Amino acid sequence: MPKGFKSKSINFIEAYKQKDNKFIYSKSFKSVVLLLSLVFVLSGVYLYIHLQTVDQKKELKAINNYINDTNNINLYDQALFSENQLTAVLFAQKNNLLSIKNIMDGDAIFGKDDFKSFFDCAANVIIIKNFEYRNTTAAITFVAQTMDVTQIPSYIERLKATNLFSSIEYNGYEKKDDLNYSFNLTCYIKEVNTNE
Amino acid sequence: MSKLTKREKILINLLIIVVVLYASLNFLILPAFNNLNDIKTQKENASISKFEMQSKINNLEAMQNNTIKTQNEIKVLLDGFDLMAPNEQVERKISDILLANNFTINKLTINDADKAFPQLENGDATKEYIKKKYVISEIYGSVNNLTNIMDYVNNLKSIRISYLNLEGNFNDLNQNINISIEFEVFMYENIAS
Numbered sequence A: 001m002p003k004g005f006k007s008k009s010i011n012f013i014e015a016y017k018q019k020d021n022k023f024i025y026s027k028s029f030k031s032v033v034l035l036l037s038l039v040f041v042l043s044g045v046y047l048y049i050h051l052q053t054v055d056q057k058k059e060l061k062a063i064n065n066y067i068n069d070t071n072n073i074n075l076y077d078q079a080l081f082s083e084n085q086l087t088a089v090l091f092a093q094k095n096n097l098l099s100i101k102n103i104m105d106g107d108a109i110f111g112k113d114d115f116k117s118f119f120d121c122a123a124n125v126i127i128i129k130n131f132e133y134r135n136t137t138a139a140i141t142f143v144a145q146t147m148d149v150t151q152i153p154s155y156i157e158r159l160k161a162t163n164l165f166s167s168i169e170y171n172g173y174e175k176k177d178d179l180n181y182s183f184n185l186t187c188y189i190k191e192v193n194t195n196e
Numbered sequence B: 001m002s003k004l005t006k007r008e009k010i011l012i013n014l015l016i017i018v019v020v021l022y023a024s025l026n027f028l029i030l031p032a033f034n035n036l037n038d039i040k041t042q043k044e045n046a047s048i049s050k051f052e053m054q055s056k057i058n059n060l061e062a063m064q065n066n067t068i069k070t071q072n073e074i075k076v077l078l079d080g081f082d083l084m085a086p087n088e089q090v091e092r093k094i095s096d097i098l099l100a101n102n103f104t105i106n107k108l109t110i111n112d113a114d115k116a117f118p119q120l121e122n123g124d125a126t127k128e129y130i131k132k133k134y135v136i137s138e139i140y141g142s143v144n145n146l147t148n149i150m151d152y153v154n155n156l157k158s159i160r161i162s163y164l165n166l167e168g169n170f171n172d173l174n175q176n177i178n179i180s181i182e183f184e185v186f187m188y189e190n191i192a193s
Helices: A014-022 A027-068 A070-106 A111-118 A152-160 B007-077 B088-099 B144-153
Strands: A126-134 A139-146 A165-175 A181-189 B105-109 B115-117 B130-142 B158-167 B174-187
Touching: A014 A181, A027 A070, A070 B007, A070 B130, A111 B144, A126 A152, A139 A152, A152 A165, A152 A181, B007 B174, B088 B105, B088 B130, B088 B144, B088 B174, B130 B144, B144 B158
Parallel strands: none
Antiparallel strands: A126 A139, A126 B158, A139 A181, A165 A181, B105 B130, B115 B130, B130 B174, B158 B174
């Protein structure tokens, strides 16, 4: 360096930095940056929400298109009608008919052969009077007469042996006149469905 | 005019930030967020409707097949049942049975109350599919012939004997006696056969 020149270091970068730093670290710049950052963040949030909304609207439109499609509406109405018809009407009808069928199947009152077996038990020593049958109790009740009371137990045994009855109720006898003894019997018919 | 103090500047800056925050939140972000929530709710409701619609439509064919199957089952079950008939027709049917078995009919009464079977609690007449009538008759004939009726009725699907009373002494099955007999006659209505 020639003599007489005063040395002075020139550093533009340093000067620039110094200048910038001054500006950067100035309070008004900080405020502006803070404000802009805030606006930027808020805009980001708004944009995110807006995009989400657009996306949801698209999906909603697709769903509504399906729901409002005339063909789909017709099919849906048909399905509702079929379902209602099936569950509220047809199943009820079928169940009603099945319940009748079950009752009728299990409700076989005496047939001809059963009646004959029942009367054969009397074997000319017992006279049957006032025979009554009710399906609600599945019971046959009757008054019987005999001249020989010792025949009553064997008569009941014969009735039991027919296998027609689930149980037989007997509560003793009473002398009606010089010749006859009277007694009541209630016989419950086997396997009769009385659920009504 | 004097310069703003440092404290005042900070306060103005804070005010601006608060105003920007408040305005953005209140007038932009919150309404947008509420709008998004509304649309989400609408979408959820629509999705539920769509799911229900879709599942019903997907089941339509199976439902229709099931309907046809059930209708056929009902037709089979209806075999042997009569459509709800007026009393004169019911009387004719029971009289025919009794007369065919050589009974003299002294009295025949039909219970007017058509009882639904099973009895419905709400009493909705359109849902009463099976009804029963009681036919009470006083007849004169033999026990033998009565047993023929019993055999015949036992094979019917829609008639049963609900009460029987044989009066007097009888050990001879061919002897004619007075008999009270009650029939339950089941009939259907509101069913497309």
